[in-house]
Amino acid sequence: MSLYFVDSMTWTITVLGWFIVFVALVFLIGVFLTVPKILNWGANRDLKRKKGAEQVELKDKKVILTGETNAAIAMALHLYFNEMHDEESNVITIKEVKRRYSPWSSKVYGFNNVNFPR
Amino acid sequence: MKRFVTLLGVFAILLSLQFVGGGFEALGQVVGEGAGFQGGPLDGLMQFWSKTGFYNIEFTNVVMIGVGLFFIFLAIKYDYEPLLLVPIGTGILIGNVPFVTGNLIGIYEKGSVLNYLYFGVEKGVYPPLIFLGIGAMTDFSSLISNPKLMILGAAAQVGIFATFLGASALGFTPAEAGAIGIIGGADGPTAIFLSSKLSPHLMGAIAIAAYSYMALVPVIQPPIMRLIIPKKERLIKMKPPRAVSKTEKILFPIIGLLLTTFISPSALPLLGMLFFGNLLKESGVTERLADTARNALINIITILLGVTVGASTQADYFLTTDSLKIFGLGAVSFMVATAGGLLFARIMNLFLRKENKINPLIGAAGVSAVPDSARVVQHEGLKNDPNNHLLMHAMAPNVSGVIGSAVAAGILLAFLSQGV
Numbered sequence: 264m265s266l267y268f269v270d271s272m273t274w275t276i277t278v279l280g281w282f283i284v285f286v287a288l289v290f291l292i293g294v295f296l297t298v299p300k301i302l303n304w305g306a307n308r309d310l311k312r313k314k315g316a317e318q319v320e321l322k323d324k325k326v327i328l329t330g331e332t333n334a335a336i337a338m339a340l341h342l343y344f345n346e347m348h349d350e351e352s353n354v355i356t357i358k359e360v361k362r363r364y365s366p367w368s369s370k371v372y373g374f375n376n377v378n379f380p381r
Numbered sequence: 382m383k384r385f386v387t388l389l390g391v392f393a394i395l396l397s398l399q400f401v402g403g404g405f406e407a408l409g410q411v412v413g414e415g416a417g418f419q420g421g422p423l424d425g426l427m428q429f430w431s432k433t434g435f436y437n438i439e440f441t442n443v444v445m446i447g448v449g450l451f452f453i454f455l456a457i458k459y460d461y462e463p464l465l466l467v468p469i470g471t472g473i474l475i476g477n478v479p480f481v482t483g484n485l486i487g488i489y490e491k492g493s494v495l496n497y498l499y500f501g502v503e504k505g506v507y508p509p510l511i512f513l514g515i516g517a518m519t520d521f522s523s524l525i526s527n528p529k530l531m532i533l534g535a536a537a538q539v540g541i542f543a544t545f546l547g548a549s550a551l552g553f554t555p556a557e558a559g560a561i562g563i564i565g566g567a568d569g570p571t572a573i574f575l576s577s578k579l580s581p582h583l584m585g586a587i588a589i590a591a592y593s594y595m596a597l598v599p600v601i602q603p604p605i606m607r608l609i610i611p612k613k614e615r616l617i618k619m620k621p622p623r624a625v626s627k628t629e630k631i632l633f634p635i636i637g638l639l640l641t642t643f644i645s646p647s648a649l650p651l652l653g654m655l656f657f658g659n660l661l662k663e664s665g666v667t668e669r670l671a672d673t674a675r676n677a678l679i680n681i682i683t684i685l686l687g688v689t690v691g692a693s694t695q696a697d698y699f700l701t702t703d704s705l706k707i708f709g710l711g712a713v714s715f716m717v718a719t720a721g722g723l724l725f726a727r728i729m730n731l732f733l734r735k736e737n738k739i740n741p742l743i744g745a746a747g748v749s750a751v752p753d754s755a756r757v758v759q760h761e762g763l764k765n766d767p768n769n770h771l772l773m774h775a776m777a778p779n780v781s782g783v784i785g786s787a788v789a790a791g792i793l794l795a796f797l798s799q800g801v
């Protein structure tokens with residue numbers, strides 16, 4: 264085995280191939296570093312319009328919410344909502360359950376028809 | 382006493398059978414003079430015997446059956462990728478039971494049942510369907526939240542190109558070398574897809590090597606990690622990833638699909654299906670389809686793929702010096718890929734601010750092998766610091782490794798397919 268015998272085309276594919284993989288993923292990186300900025304741009308602009316440009320001074324323009332923060336907020340909301348009662352009808356009547364007569368459920372057939380000693 | 386008499390009776394009957402119809406002379410006539418199938422029951426028995434596996438077995442079959450049993454043992458005893466190794470191990474058993482050719486039994490006999498199932502491997506039908514399932518079960522949010530980590534997935538693809546170079550130096554043709562090189566991508570479906578296009582005759586060995594090394598990730602990677610990353614750097618804690626909005630999650634597969642396939646159109650079947658599966662998951666309106674893709678469909682394809690790839694290792698096709706070379710190159714490529722990812726992570730750290738430094742261990746996850754290599758990173762991280770959870774961070778290079786290896790496969794296909 265000797266790399267001297269490897270032809271130039273093989274070297275080209277090796278170097279160029281790896282380079283193209285890098286380029287493809289670097290492109291993706293570029294796009295996904297830009298996408299959040301574009302998405303947040305509209306929201307930031309609206310905020311500025313509502314409150315006036317001087318009032319809103321976003322020191323840290325990147326709104327970074329970590330998964331942990333989200334989990335904490337979700338937990339707090341969950342606890343808050345679980346302590347409340349859900350909506351009820353406020354009608355507290357006991358519904359009468361009517362059972363239609365059927366010989367299958369008849370009580371009469373359940374008894375032994377035997378005279379008890381008196 | 383009763384049993385003894387019964388046994389004696391059976392022996393007596395068997396002994397007397399030889400005298401029925403002329404005894405040994407008759408046997409000589411039947412076998413010696415070629416009386417044909419109707420010539421006698423013994424001839425029929427001999428015919429049957431000559432078609433059994435016991436008669437046709439060769440040493441190579443025994444070796445391969447041993448390999449199959451070893452795979453099953455590894456999967457059940459040590460839990461090494463059981464979803465892959467059990468079907469492949471059983472497939473190896475199925476493929477190496479000796480038989481007489483011509484009865485449409487073997488996987489390489491046109492028109493046999495196994496051959497029909499193998500069609501999906503041979504023509505590269507199964508890998509894109511597997512990718513569809515992977516896309517539907519993968520959460521790319523860790524990648525979207527920190528896109529910089531995607532570069533580690535590209536760095537680890539050095540394994541593919543280094544192996545390509547090595548295989549060329551060992552005398553393989555460029556197309557064969559390309560197919561062997563993809564083992565370094567640590568991605569079974571991609572390896573099958575590319576080898577089916579570039580060198581179908583090596584596909585069995587390449588697929589088995591790729592899947593075996595994927596299963597052995599927990600054995601291969603940790604020593605390299607400890608060798609390359611100093612203890613101090615293994616302790617680095619990373620910032621938790623930011624939450625990713627639904628819009629970003631939906632945009633990712635669409636942009637990813639368009640961008641990567643425009644750069645490498647040959648990878649369209651793989652990347653198209655991967656991102657399509659992910660869009661099914663993230664769109665939120667096709668939950669039924671996503672559910673089928675990530676459960677029923679991928680399970681069916683895994684079963685078919687595993688068994689047929691295993692069965693394709695029929696000893697007379699598989700046990701060659703080329704296969705041994707492929708296994709050797711595969712092991713090297715895996716190590717090079719892991720080392721490439723780790724070293725690049727260390728280099729990246731040189732350019733990052735102190736609060737943004739990454740734990741270089743996650744570089745090892747750049748060799749696809751989803752999600753096993755990310756699990757190995759998590760495990761190694763915990764060994765050094767029980768409070769340092771790296772799993773979510775490692776998932777970013779891990780999934781970008783899948784994209785990277787598919788892009789690399791497309792590039793190799795584009796370069797080498799004209800020569801086939």
